[in-house]
Amino acid sequence: MIELRHLTKSYGKGTHITTALNELDLSVEKGEIFGVIGHSGAGKSTLIRCINLLERPTSGEVWVDGVNLTALNTKALQTERRKIGMIFQHFNLLSSATVYDNIAFPLRLIHTSKSSIEKKVNELLALVGLQDHSDKYPAQLSGGQKQRVGIARALASEPEVLLCDEATSALDPQTTDSILKLLLDINKRFNLTIVLITHEMHVIQSICDRVAVIHQGGIVEQGAVTDVFLKPKHVVTRDFIRGESDNSELFKQAMSGDYPLKSQVLKITYLGGKTYESILSKTVRETGVDFAILQGTISTIKDTPYGQLVVRFEGDPEDIVVTKDRLIQQGLEVEVMG
Amino acid sequence: MGGLDFSLIDWKEIATAILDTLKMLGASAIFTIILGLPLGIILYLASRSSSRRVNSVYVVLSFVVNILRSVPFIILIVAMIPITREIVGVSFGVLGTIPPLVVGAAPFFARLVETSLSEVDRGVIEAAEGMGASTQQIILRVLLPEARPGLFAAMTITIITLVSYTAMSGQVGGGGLGDLAIRYGYFRYEKEVMIIAVVLIVILVQFLQMAGDRLVRHFTRK
Ligand SMILES: Nc1ncnc2c1ncn2[C@@H]1O[C@H](COP(=O)(O)OP(=O)(O)OP(=O)(O)O)[C@@H](O)[C@H]1O
Ligand SMILES: [Mg+2]
Numbered sequence: 138m139i140e141l142r143h144l145t146k147s148y149g150k151g152t153h154i155t156t157a158l159n160e161l162d163l164s165v166e167k168g169e170i171f172g173v174i175g176h177s178g179a180g181k182s183t184l185i186r187c188i189n190l191l192e193r194p195t196s197g198e199v200w201v202d203g204v205n206l207t208a209l210n211t212k213a214l215q216t217e218r219r220k221i222g223m224i225f226q227h228f229n230l231l232s233s234a235t236v237y238d239n240i241a242f243p244l245r246l247i248h249t250s251k252s253s254i255e256k257k258v259n260e261l262l263a264l265v266g267l268q269d270h271s272d273k274y275p276a277q278l279s280g281g282q283k284q285r286v287g288i289a290r291a292l293a294s295e296p297e298v299l300l301c302d303e304a305t306s307a308l309d310p311q312t313t314d315s316i317l318k319l320l321l322d323i324n325k326r327f328n329l330t331i332v333l334i335t336h337e338m339h340v341i342q343s344i345c346d347r348v349a350v351i352h353q354g355g356i357v358e359q360g361a362v363t364d365v366f367l368k369p370k371h372v373v374t375r376d377f378i379r380g381e382s383d384n385s386e387l388f389k390q391a392m393s394g395d396y397p398l399k400s401q402v403l404k405i406t407y408l409g410g411k412t413y414e415s416i417l418s419k420t421v422r423e424t425g426v427d428f429a430i431l432q433g434t435i436s437t438i439k440d441t442p443y444g445q446l447v448v449r450f451e452g453d454p455e456d457i458v459v460t461k462d463r464l465i466q467q468g469l470e471v472e473v474m475g
Numbered sequence: 476m477g478g479l480d481f482s483l484i485d486w487k488e489i490a491t492a493i494l495d496t497l498k499m500l501g502a503s504a505i506f507t508i509i510l511g512l513p514l515g516i517i518l519y520l521a522s523r524s525s526s527r528r529v530n531s532v533y534v535v536l537s538f539v540v541n542i543l544r545s546v547p548f549i550i551l552i553v554a555m556i557p558i559t560r561e562i563v564g565v566s567f568g569v570l571g572t573i574p575p576l577v578v579g580a581a582p583f584f585a586r587l588v589e590t591s592l593s594e595v596d597r598g599v600i601e602a603a604e605g606m607g608a609s610t611q612q613i614i615l616r617v618l619l620p621e622a623r624p625g626l627f628a629a630m631t632i633t634i635i636t637l638v639s640y641t642a643m644s645g646q647v648g649g650g651g652l653g654d655l656a657i658r659y660g661y662f663r664y665e666k667e668v669m670i671i672a673v674v675l676i677v678i679l680v681q682f683l684q685m686a687g688d689r690l691v692r693h694f695t696r697k
Contacts, residue, residue: 189605218607229598232696233620242616243606274696294606 138330139165139188139298144197146183146354157183158194159354165332165347167297170324172345172362173334174377180354181334185302188332189221190214202297219247222291226303228283230275236262236286237271243294261289265319281312288319292327299323301333305340317343338377342366342438350374363438367406367445367470400451402431403461405444406470412442416467424460426452447474481667489655489671496651496679498569499641503576504634511581511633512626514540515588516614522589540582548579548640552647572649576640584633591625592618624695631687635680642676652676 146158157180165171175181186192187199190206199206204217230239240258249257262268265285275283284304291299301320305313321344324331335341341348341362348366349359350373358371369375405417412435421428432447450457464471518540521533546554552575559574560566595618603617619626642653652672660669 191601191605215607215609218605221605223602223605225598225602227598229596229602231599231617231621232596233623233694242603245616246606246608246612276697290606 138167138202139163139332140198140200141184141187142198142200144184144187144194144199146180146187146192146194156354158187160197161351161355163349163356163359165330167330168324168328169346170321170331170333170344172341172348173332173351174336174338174341174348175334175351176336176373179351181336181351182302183354184351185300185332185334188298188300189218189223191223219243219294220297221300222294222296222298223300223302224284224287224291224304226306228275228280228287228307230283230286230290232275235272235274236267236278239275239286240289240293242290247294257293258289261292264292264323265289279312280308281316284308284312284316285319288316288323292323292329295327296329298330298332301331303335304333306335306337313340314343320344338366342436344439346439350377363408363441363443366438367408367443399454399457400449401454401457402447402449402474404472404474405446405448405464406472407444408470409441409443411468412444416464416469417446417448420460420463420467421450424452424456424463426450426456426460479667479670481671484667484671489668489675492650492652492655492672493675495569495649496638496641496653496676499572499576499644499649499651500634500637502573503580503637503641504630506573506577507580507584507633507637508630510577511584512588514581514585515592516618518585518589519592519618520610520614522593540585543578543582544586546579548575549643551575551579552644556647567648569649569651571647572641572644575647576637576644579640580633580637583636584629587629587632588626591622591629594625595621624691627687627690627694631683631691634687635683638676638680638683652679 141161141163144158144161144163145156147154147156149155161180161184163184173181173184183192187194188201190199194207197207201217202220206214206217209217231242234242237258240261241254244254244257258271259268262271265288267282267285267289270278270282275286278286287304299320304320305316308316317340320331320333323329324344333340333345345362347360348362349356350365350371351357352371352373358365358369358374365374366378369378407414407416417428428451429449430446431449433445435442435444437443450460461471461473514536518533518536521529521536524530524533543551552572555575555578556566559571562574563570565571599621600613600617603613608616639653641649641651642656644651644654648654652675656669656672656676659665659667659672
């Protein structure tokens, strides 16, 4: 659906060049929710703004729905842009227009008839749950409500793609969750492709199918969220995940204790239905080793439940090896930590 | 020091002066807005363009606007006499004051327009661009509505400035309240007429300011 080819964007000239994106390649499939995560200044905003050419790349191509946007003239680009909705961190609503008129804005640009506008806007107001606020001005709304107007406005022209530039960064945690739920709902209902950028792993974990980690203008790691999240390879990715569950100090303490020689620490990862099965306890009952849980998380990635435990096994070394093999046989991932 | 005697005042002359002031003000305000608003929009757009050619247009326009703004109005009236005659046929009377009033006020108004437009949130403009809005649509549907309170404030300031300009237009026999006040009060030492004329000007300015403030308040949504 979206393909970025060798995208480079630099600002400034001469000796003051900042390269925000460096020969970046990225492809997003139709209907997926694709997350881009990165630290401040990594180039996230530049990347997403290049997709609808709010920012012109210095070199490289941007393909959306089979069209090379970078090759279009102004007029053709304006037409193509209607297929790409966008929502913003600071909402960017017209302060002089009511909720209704803000949502109607993209339709009026293409001279839609009054009656179709009314029908469409009312539909969208219902979708985002703002039926009772249609005559209010943005200044009279809460942040979450403003973002709902932003979403409704972005959907008015029935786009193929929705770009979200830090769409929840200005919202509190509860509101963030409700907006993310709404995005997920829209994605499923309209098979809408969503690209979102964020610096919060939580956002990626809640709704994204795939994720790319961007660092210094390049993608350092990408893949299914479950893979990247549970087996992060790059140090930047690890940073984000550790930031999310910051108990590494606790873990160090647990690891540095004075333990019997005959012990081994393993990291066990469950995914999907296995999360709720009693695999670990059954296995140790059979092999006769003891265990202590040093650290643990049970949570979900999008709709997939997962668990990750760091466990210290105590007992006969051979029994521990058997335990490990049995766990692997039953479909768990096991990594030796020490 | 004799007291004031209002019994000898020629009220008809005052009525004529009021009418002349309103005519000058109305006509010059309309043309100032008609010329100044597009000029302000052009200044705004040219200042933000990434094209070097358009940027040089901005430099030239901006220079001309600055020159016109720095010429004292009295001198502008005199300097413009031939042009005024060319445009409206006469260089005196109510009609003859309108071209210099417009040329004096339009650049000033254009600058105020440019400033109000540049206060419109960049993000809102980008959102519209992202939705495929053309430049014309952005001007008509984003910039002007979003800047509306600022534009009404700019009009108020400009029209009040025009009131004080009309007071100077007696130089070309323009008439009006300001002319009356100067002729009677300054040249003839007949304070009564001058006082009445000045009071009327003050009332006019107060009224314009109040009306302008109301419009600004009515359209402010922040
Ligand atoms: N208009 C600009 N002019 C010059 N440099 C810019 C411009 N926009 C971005 N940059 C630079 O490009 C780099 C990437 O910026 P970008 O805004 O894409 O980062 P980001 O990942 O969105 O960061 P944040 O999380 O803080 O929003 C930064 O080094 C920034 O200074
Ligand atoms: Mg950013």
